[in-house]
Amino acid sequence: MNTKFITRTAILLAITLIFQFLKMPQLITGSLVNAMLLIAAGTVGMWSGIIIGLLTPVIAFLVGIMGFPLMIPFIMVGNGLYVILFSTQKNKVIGMIVGAVVKFIWLALSVKYIMQLFNVKVPLKIVQAFTTPQLITALIGGTLGIIVIALLENYFKKAKEQ
Known part of the structure; x- marks a missing residue:
């Protein structure tokens, strides 16, 4: 990790935290956060996306945005899987789609079944938030992220040529 990596990740x-603080509907906030995970991974590197994916649920809880702290480790794992699967695929669209599906499956299983193994009663509102909307926001955010990455790559390429 060098200064450039730390600065860009920070x-x-x-920016990701600003999106969270705006407290928009899940469809918008979740999509923007997912976009930022992939933008970080695609422009700075996989570890940048992972770090942001690990920190955002913790910070969201600490500032009162997320009210069900037992989901934090599951969200962290889901974000990590999303970033890793995106980052390790040569075809970024396929990586994003696979990452979105795996993140969705992980979070849906976590909220519906894994929590039950520990006798945790998950409120219906939380179950609903961590199932299908997770797939939708990961796909929308991933699409947006891929577009932004392409625009940034094009911009940096043109800037180098000048």
């Missing part, structure tokens, strides 16, 4: 984390 800036992208700050």
